[in-house]
Amino acid sequence: MQLPISTNIFPEKTDVYVVGGSVxxxxxxxxxxxYDLAVGHDTELFARRLAGKTSGHVVELGKLGYKMTRVVxxxxxxxxxxxxxxxxxxxxANRDFTINAMAMEVATGSLIDPLGGQKDxxxxxxxxxxxxxxxxxxxxxxxxxxxxxxxxxxxDADTATAIAADAGFIRQTAGERIREELxxxxxxxxxxxxxxQMAKSGLLFGIFPExxxxxxxxxxxxxxxxxxxxxLDAYDxxxxxxxxxxxxxxxxxLPFKDADGSRSVLLKWSLLFHDLGLGSTTQTPVKGLxxxxxxxADDSAAMAQKICNRLRFSRRQADSxxxxxxxxxxxxxxxxxxxxNEDLGKGFIRLFLLCRGMTxxxxxxxxxxxxxxxxxxxxxxxxxxxxxxPLIGQYYTVLRPRASLPPPISGQDLIDEFGMKxxxxxxxxxxxxxxxxxxxESYSRDEALGFVRELLNQK
Numbered sequence: 001m002q003l004p005i006s007t008n009i010f011p012e013k014t015d016v017y018v019v020g021g022s023v024x025x026x027x028x029x030x031x032x033x034x035y036d037l038a039v040g041h042d043t044e045l046f047a048r049r050l051a052g053k054t055s056g057h058v059v060e061l062g063k064l065g066y067k068m069t070r071v072v073x074x075x076x077x078x079x080x081x082x083x084x085x086x087x088x089x090x091x092x093a094n095r096d097f098t099i100n101a102m103a104m105e106v107a108t109g110s111l112i113d114p115l116g117g118q119k120d121x122x123x124x125x126x127x128x129x130x131x132x133x134x135x136x137x138x139x140x141x142x143x144x145x146x147x148x149x150x151x152x153x154x155x156d157a158d159t160a161t162a163i164a165a166d167a168g169f170i171r172q173t174a175g176e177r178i179r180e181e182l183x184x185x186x187x188x189x190x191x192x193x194x195x196x197q198m199a200k201s202g203l204l205f206g207i208f209p210e211x212x213x214x215x216x217x218x219x220x221x222x223x224x225x226x227x228x229x230x231x232l233d234a235y236d237x238x239x240x241x242x243x244x245x246x247x248x249x250x251x252x253x254l255p256f257k258d259a260d261g262s263r264s265v266l267l268k269w270s271l272l273f274h275d276l277g278l279g280s281t282t283q284t285p286v287k288g289l290x291x292x293x294x295x296x297a298d299d300s301a302a303m304a305q306k307i308c309n310r311l312r313f314s315r316r317q318a319d320s321x322x323x324x325x326x327x328x329x330x331x332x333x334x335x336x337x338x339x340x341n342e343d344l345g346k347g348f349i350r351l352f353l354l355c356r357g358m359t360x361x362x363x364x365x366x367x368x369x370x371x372x373x374x375x376x377x378x379x380x381x382x383x384x385x386x387x388x389x390p391l392i393g394q395y396y397t398v399l400r401p402r403a404s405l406p407p408p409i410s411g412q413d414l415i416d417e418f419g420m421k422x423x424x425x426x427x428x429x430x431x432x433x434x435x436x437x438x439x440x441e442s443y444s445r446d447e448a449l450g451f452v453r454e455l456l457n458q459k
């Protein structure tokens with residue numbers, strides 16, 4: 001086995017091993033950007049000497065209760081830890097999964113694989129190193145699914161059984177550590193598969209007990225699916241809609257800018273949380289709640305916000321998720337107006353003014369949910385999809401370009417032209433002016449002032 005970097009940069013080669021994910025990536029044919037090193041020397045001295053030979057610098061980090069030293073060079077990171085236990089074999093036996101429990105001896109280039117990691121790597125299997133791995137660090141419960149999702153592997157049966165037995169230990173793990181692993185899972189294009197497996201093992205409900213209530217709730221007594229099952233079906237639909245090579249993206253030409261995947265991931269979180277409020281209601285069947293869907297969405301958004309705070313999401317992340325959840329039902333209202341032959345134009349403009357840059361997210365969320373809820377009625381689902389398509393197009397080609405232009409009048413114009421004093425009425429009038437502007441290709445200052453004059457004369 002050969003490293004894609006020169007081993008001459010290492011101040012020592014004897015009792016120095018490349019370990020963990022670095023070896024896994026090398027065996028998969030990928031060139032690592034960072035290297036995990038287990039050394040049998042003074043790690044601080046080794047790091048300083050390595051930094052000197054590579055023109056790098058040393059950073060001291062803490063990891064899982066012991067100190068790790070990182071050397072940062074122009075091209076790579078080297079994370080250096082002491083060998084755990086008596087030798088490299090003891091070290092590997094204390095790791096999480098067999099595909100991460102391999103080492104390459106720097107002095108000889110030999111692969112050390114005492115637990116069959118290479119065999120599991122070829123078979124596409126995530127297998128625990130020992131039965132104690134999850135109790136030593138419960139975060140590994142989630143990491144098993146993260147490894148499987150990133151590599152498109154399966155979790156072997158014994159490991160899945162152990163996860164189900166130890167799922168409750170996840171409550172001992174810090175929220176921010178859980179968040180990081182879950183975000184990596186949701187970045188996967190097929191994360192629905194792994195969330196379903198996490199639910200089956202009980203781990204997902206250990207992380208989000210709020211979802212457990214939905215797994216016992218049905219919208220109607222004879223409904224074959226629970227609310228949670230419908231949520232997972234809608235989540236699956238969402239991933240299909242977000243697929244860059246899928247029919248939806250191709251037929252709509254959706255320029256859903258998502259270079260790093262973060263926007264898609266926040267949309268996935270919102271889908272997972274959008275019905276949380278149903279688990280806290282005592283009203284059944286849910287048909288009786290349809291007239292109060294706004295309040296129900298607000299309840300779900302508030303619960304989503306609490307979960308985000310618990311897992312230490314950033315404020316932007318939490319606010320984006322809660323916003324989509326709070327407004328995800330509004331396209332259904334527009335659809336009802338559309339079928340009743342009501343004026344859709346102004347209704348969609350109002351939705352745009354409410355959601356602004358998140359309008360596509362709300363529309364896509366609604367489409368995924370509606371499709372899953374009406375999977376037994378493909379004609380109705382198709383009608384809703386045909387309703388959503390042009391709205392997305394209108395957002396990108398009409399409303400967003402028009403809204404980017406300078407407004408025709410401002411609050412100062414209301415003061416100067418009409419002698420008005422700043423008040424809540426300002427925002428209401430300026431919003432109505434904006435609605436008018438968005439209905440036309442051009443809208444002059446004089447037109448806007450004339451419109452305001454008509455509004456004031458009506459009062």
